[in-house]
Amino acid sequence: MEKKQLTLTKAAFLLLLVALVALGxxxxxxxxxxSAAREVKIDNFSFTxxxxxxxxxxxxxxxxSDDIPHTVVSVDKTFKSKVLDxxxxxxxxxxxxxxxxxxxxxxxxxxxxxVVQ
Amino acid sequence: MPDYIxxxxxxxxxxxxxxxxxxxxxxTGAFCVLQGGVLKSFALNQxxxxxxxxxxxxxxxxxxxxSHIGFNKPANPDVIATxxxxxxxINALPTxxxxxxxxxxxxxxxxxxxxDALDQVLKGVKTSRIFFVPxxxxxxxxNGKQYRERFGKDTVGAGWYSFDQKGVHFIGLVxxxxxxxxxxxxxxxxxxxxxxxxxxxxxxxxxxxxxxxIPLWTVYPDWGWGTDDGAQALTYLKxxxxxxxxxxxxxxxxxxVEGNVTFHTAMSTAFxxxxxxxxxxxxxxxxxxxxxxSLLGITDVDYVRxxxxxxxxxxxxxx
Numbered sequence: 198m199e200k201k202q203l204t205l206t207k208a209a210f211l212l213l214l215v216a217l218v219a220l221g222x223x224x225x226x227x228x229x230x231x232s233a234a235r236e237v238k239i240d241n242f243s244f245t246x247x248x249x250x251x252x253x254x255x256x257x258x259x260x261x262s263d264d265i266p267h268t269v270v271s272v273d274k275t276f277k278s279k280v281l282d283x284x285x286x287x288x289x290x291x292x293x294x295x296x297x298x299x300x301x302x303x304x305x306x307x308x309x310x311x312v313v314q
Numbered sequence: 315m316p317d318y319i320x321x322x323x324x325x326x327x328x329x330x331x332x333x334x335x336x337x338x339x340x341x342t343g344a345f346c347v348l349q350g351g352v353l354k355s356f357a358l359n360q361x362x363x364x365x366x367x368x369x370x371x372x373x374x375x376x377x378x379x380x381s382h383i384g385f386n387k388p389a390n391p392d393v394i395a396t397x398x399x400x401x402x403x404i405n406a407l408p409t410x411x412x413x414x415x416x417x418x419x420x421x422x423x424x425x426x427x428x429x430d431a432l433d434q435v436l437k438g439v440k441t442s443r444i445f446f447v448p449x450x451x452x453x454x455x456x457n458g459k460q461y462r463e464r465f466g467k468d469t470v471g472a473g474w475y476s477f478d479q480k481g482v483h484f485i486g487l488v489x490x491x492x493x494x495x496x497x498x499x500x501x502x503x504x505x506x507x508x509x510x511x512x513x514x515x516x517x518x519x520x521x522x523x524x525x526x527x528i529p530l531w532t533v534y535p536d537w538g539w540g541t542d543d544g545a546q547a548l549t550y551l552k553x554x555x556x557x558x559x560x561x562x563x564x565x566x567x568x569x570x571v572e573g574n575v576t577f578h579t580a581m582s583t584a585f586x587x588x589x590x591x592x593x594x595x596x597x598x599x600x601x602x603x604x605x606x607x608s609l610l611g612i613t614d615v616d617y618v619r620x621x622x623x624x625x626x627x628x629x630x631x632x633x
Contacts, residue, residue, distance in 0.1 A: 305496060
């Protein structure tokens with residue numbers, strides 16, 4: 198008699214566990230853009246995407262895939278990377294809404310924008 | 315057999331059509347010298363066989379540029395070797411240069427070991443002195459502090475300066491600092507004011523040579539090949555009878571003659587870059603091995619006192 202109860206409890210527990218996991222993953226998939234990381238690729242002397250719109254709290258990561266070093270410097274001096282050689286990365290977390298224009302201080306014709314909502 | 319050009323319509327000792335013809339040849343390795351008011355040109359393979367006196371002006375110097383020590387991608391995995399080839403080329407000139415000008419991008423990432431390696435190679439140049447101006451790759455992370463400590467002794471402000479040699483006034487300018495978003499090269503107010511004062515009391519007959527990294531004239535703005543306030547600098551030099559502007563940055567030769575001003579850009583000793591508009595961006599250009607060394611090189615400049623223009627000749631590492 199006891200053994201049957203235990204097995205039932207185990208099954209119920211397992212079922213609950215599975216249900217919770219399913220629910221959990223669904224929540225993750227539903228997407229919370231505010232905490233997802235976003236990327237900007239640097240290649241061929243340009244930033245792609247050139248204008249990136251993100252929610253406040255997002256961390257943006259720039260990756261230099263070009264064969265020449267570049268930098269990421271905001272016009273209003275909010276953020277400034279060290280020089281990035283090929284495959285180097287720079288990240289910045291945007292907490293305040295606004296439009297952040299930036300450029301490469303080595304090749305100033307390269308410009309980009311992060312719009313934080 | 316030298317090609318004597320003898321049409322002297324303006325009675326100033328310059329055969330302009332011949333001069334332009336000579337300048338056009340320069341890209342393929344011709345050597346032009348002004349002697350006794352007559353322009354003589356020689357194909358480069360003849361130059362090395364000529365008696366040194368027949369090629370001598372009163373002052374000769376060499377320009378090298380864009381050595382990018384530290385670069386190691388496919389376009390050139392060994393920039394030290396090609397710089398050494400350029401040094402060998404300088405040392406093989408029939409007239410040893412009085413000095414050498416390096417028009418910037420000495421290093422690729424402004425690293426101390428890159429500057430060290432450059433110093434080591436340049437110790438082999440047979441000349442009395444090497445003068446430098448920085449490129450944007452030499453002033454990363456520290457606004458040029460390290461560059462100035464090593465190569466900017468006796469300079470003013472961010473690294474500009476002038477000096478005289480055999481009656482020619484040389485001016486080294488810095489146009490790679492404080493660059494603005496979306497802009498080109500920049501000289502800035504302080505440097506422009508210094509330049510105006512520097513040339514103020516010179517006689518208009520003084521030949522002027524200006525050297526800076528980014529072209530002072532607008533070559534191709536989309537790729538940043540120009541200087542926002544370059545035109546302002548040139549207004550201070552307008553009255554001079556002979557102005558030669560020597561630049562680097564674009565890793566290819568380009569020439570323009572405008573009145574008394576001759577603009578000239580040098581090849582890199584490290585890697586070529588594409589011609590304006592022929593590629594998505596101005597990055598390092600990988601070319602077939604057999605073509606590679608013909609796109610790198612040095613520039614030899616010759617001056618004869620009393621003549622209007624300096625003779626500027628580009629010499630590739632290989633033809």
